[in-house]
Amino acid sequence: MTKAWAVLAAALAVALGATVRVASAAPLPAGSFLYQISNVDPMAIGLSAYDMVILDPSRDGTSAGDWTPQEIADLKATGKTVLALVRIGEAESSRFYWDPAWDVPETRPAWLGPQVADETGVYRVKYWDPAWQQLILGPAGSYVDRVLAQGFDGIVLDAVDAYLYWGPAGKLPASQRNNNAPQDMIAFVEAVAASTRQANSEYPVLPQSGYDLLADDGYLATVSGVVAESLWFDGNKRQKTKVTRVVIPLIDRVVRTGRPVYAISYPTSTKNIDIFYDRATSKGCVPLVTTRERDVLAMQARHPPGLPPTLDLQTPLANIDGYQSEKPTFTWTDAGADPAGYRVNFSGSEARQQVYTFPKKAPLSGTSYTPTASEWKLILNQARLNQAGKVYWWVSANSPTNVIRSTSARVLHRMHPLVPTTVFWVGAEPGAAGPDSRTTSAWDSDWVNHFGGVDVPFTHGIDPDHPYWPDFTPLENPFYVALPYNDFTAAGARRGNFDLIVPWAPFQQYGPLDSAVKNHWIRMKHNGAVCYAQWEDVGPWQTNDFRYVFGIMKPKNKKNLGAGLEVSPAVRDCLGMLSIGAVSWRFVHDDETVPPGPWTEIVTTSQITP
Numbered sequence: 001m002t003k004a005w006a007v008l009a010a011a012l013a014v015a016l017g018a019t020v021r022v023a024s025a026a027p028l029p030a031g032s033f034l035y036q037i038s039n040v041d042p043m044a045i046g047l048s049a050y051d052m053v054i055l056d057p058s059r060d061g062t063s064a065g066d067w068t069p070q071e072i073a074d075l076k077a078t079g080k081t082v083l084a085l086v087r088i089g090e091a092e093s094s095r096f097y098w099d100p101a102w103d104v105p106e107t108r109p110a111w112l113g114p115q116v117a118d119e120t121g122v123y124r125v126k127y128w129d130p131a132w133q134q135l136i137l138g139p140a141g142s143y144v145d146r147v148l149a150q151g152f153d154g155i156v157l158d159a160v161d162a163y164l165y166w167g168p169a170g171k172l173p174a175s176q177r178n179n180n181a182p183q184d185m186i187a188f189v190e191a192v193a194a195s196t197r198q199a200n201s202e203y204p205v206l207p208q209s210g211y212d213l214l215a216d217d218g219y220l221a222t223v224s225g226v227v228a229e230s231l232w233f234d235g236n237k238r239q240k241t242k243v244t245r246v247v248i249p250l251i252d253r254v255v256r257t258g259r260p261v262y263a264i265s266y267p268t269s270t271k272n273i274d275i276f277y278d279r280a281t282s283k284g285c286v287p288l289v290t291t292r293e294r295d296v297l298a299m300q301a302r303h304p305p306g307l308p309p310t311l312d313l314q315t316p317l318a319n320i321d322g323y324q325s326e327k328p329t330f331t332w333t334d335a336g337a338d339p340a341g342y343r344v345n346f347s348g349s350e351a352r353q354q355v356y357t358f359p360k361k362a363p364l365s366g367t368s369y370t371p372t373a374s375e376w377k378l379i380l381n382q383a384r385l386n387q388a389g390k391v392y393w394w395v396s397a398n399s400p401t402n403v404i405r406s407t408s409a410r411v412l413h414r415m416h417p418l419v420p421t422t423v424f425w426v427g428a429e430p431g432a433a434g435p436d437s438r439t440t441s442a443w444d445s446d447w448v449n450h451f452g453g454v455d456v457p458f459t460h461g462i463d464p465d466h467p468y469w470p471d472f473t474p475l476e477n478p479f480y481v482a483l484p485y486n487d488f489t490a491a492g493a494r495r496g497n498f499d500l501i502v503p504w505a506p507f508q509q510y511g512p513l514d515s516a517v518k519n520h521w522i523r524m525k526h527n528g529a530v531c532y533a534q535w536e537d538v539g540p541w542q543t544n545d546f547r548y549v550f551g552i553m554k555p556k557n558k559k560n561l562g563a564g565l566e567v568s569p570a571v572r573d574c575l576g577m578l579s580i581g582a583v584s585w586r587f588v589h590d591d592e593t594v595p596p597g598p599w600t601e602i603v604t605t606s607q608i609t610p
Helices: 003-015 042-047 069-076 130-137 143-150 160-166 181-196 211-215 217-222 241-256 270-282 373-385 447-451 569-575
Strands: 033-035 052-055 081-087 090-092 112-115 122-125 154-158 205-207 226-229 261-265 286-289 311-315 320-322 330-334 341-347 356-358 390-398 404-406 410-414 416-423 480-483 521-526 529-538 565-567 580-587
Touching: 033 261, 033 286, 042 069, 069 081, 069 143, 081 090, 081 143, 122 160, 130 143, 130 181, 143 181, 154 181, 160 181, 160 211, 181 205, 181 211, 181 217, 205 226, 211 217, 211 226, 211 241, 226 241, 241 261, 261 270, 270 286, 270 341, 270 390, 270 404, 311 390, 330 341, 330 390, 341 373, 356 373, 373 390, 373 410, 410 580, 480 521, 480 569, 521 569, 529 569, 565 569, 565 580
Parallel strands: 033 052, 052 081, 081 154, 154 205, 226 261, 261 286, 320 410, 416 565, 480 529
Antiparallel strands: 090 122, 112 122, 311 330, 341 356, 341 390, 390 404, 390 410, 416 580, 480 565, 521 529, 521 580
8 A cells, every 4th residue: 555545545535525523432442342233222232241332323224223322322331332334335225325216227326336146225336436435425414424423433344345346356347347446445445534533533444354455554554453254164164264364364464453353253053153262362353253144132151241351371472482302381370260171272373274272181270281292293393384483372261151261372483493504604615605606695696795795704703892793894784594495586587486485475565676585584593592694595505495494394405414504604603603503493573573682783685686
């Protein structure tokens, strides 16, 4: 999302004659929520323990059934945050804006499309058309204006995924498609947000559906959270793996911003309901199971709303290193009043599609768990599921009254254990640090000059203020490594599957001369010493060993004792290594911070130099 789109969104709100309204806004709660759009009993909702409720602005979809400002105020007085559901990607014939003349196809406006299959009275709309947008967010009397006047605390935008129908990925004939449909929906959502936030810059606007738009940074910055539907189950069936694998990483982007994800699903079996609540909570989402029609005040006896968070993970801390030879003890506390049985869950799947739970038989009565050697091996091998070496763990508790609680997950990182490691350096002649000259790197045709000289491995330590520098001031980070993967082929073309292999690549934009892996940080450990460095070359010996670099396999290379890592003289000295040693390593990920040290005195930012 460019700044131009943000400007366009604000300009659109003004161009459509948007007026300043008085809008209230409460902080979005992260405890529990109810989603009910029909058969609503405000008194019953007010007496419930839910923190937030999503309602249709009308009891029955008509203007005569609109909730009055007093009714909304009374519901808010019970401590509830109340959001309105507004459909912006489709039109409904029951709504206030519908002209009876539109019942006849020949007299419909150009922006009104065909009826949505299996939804009586619901129609496709060309939502980018100014006439439709004026009905939604235009001058006094628009849909948004009416909702604000009713006193709702925020808005949930429905049918945001309408761009899938109209856009280039849809099934319409080419002449009827809008190739700019996703960008037009982004601009529309931003315009709605700009309109609602004229009087209150924090007014909540949350999309429901349209998850792939969350890959856009500007759109992500605009929305206040997300309502996510059917993440793990489609009714009582498991959600398709290909859907979950695509959607969950996008939902994770929202969670990492600290904004709420309200996850709603419709399973009916006790087992699937339990799984949904557990998976959603482990991902940091706020879960709700209700009917697909959303026509009841849903109450799940095993997952009641209003429970305070009583489980708290203690050790290991987040982002610790996981070694095969070092089994940690997992501990937690429970401030709940009732005793409970506990289980510890582990998954390497970002989407929680595969989960191992221990113990397998009777639950734990205490608040700690130490895996056996075979269990720990199985746990660490879960890292193979995400190309990033991550293993997630969380705790679930079951009370004597069959109330189930779960924690959000913590992550530990599987280290590539004791990888044979050799030393190389910028400017090394052929045979000095492998068979090839290192005057160039895989990404820099003039590496020596860009580094500032030859990084002679025997001249470090001359400057007491910079003991890891060579005998000159380097222009790039002297803490560098080589790993046996290149996201470009030898012919200079980017590998077609790189964004499926490199775990941080899917949501980044790369220019034609931008490597997805160059400059990335890794963390290393050798005999107790810890060091960080940047990835600046490819090797040893291999250029596409992704199953090792981003997986749990051993290096393909069989030379030099099967070396799978090359380190610079600065890294060698920092780790206290000889010319060859056994180093454990892993990537540093976006949710981590590289600690300050000699490796951060100079940071390399250059990209490919052909």
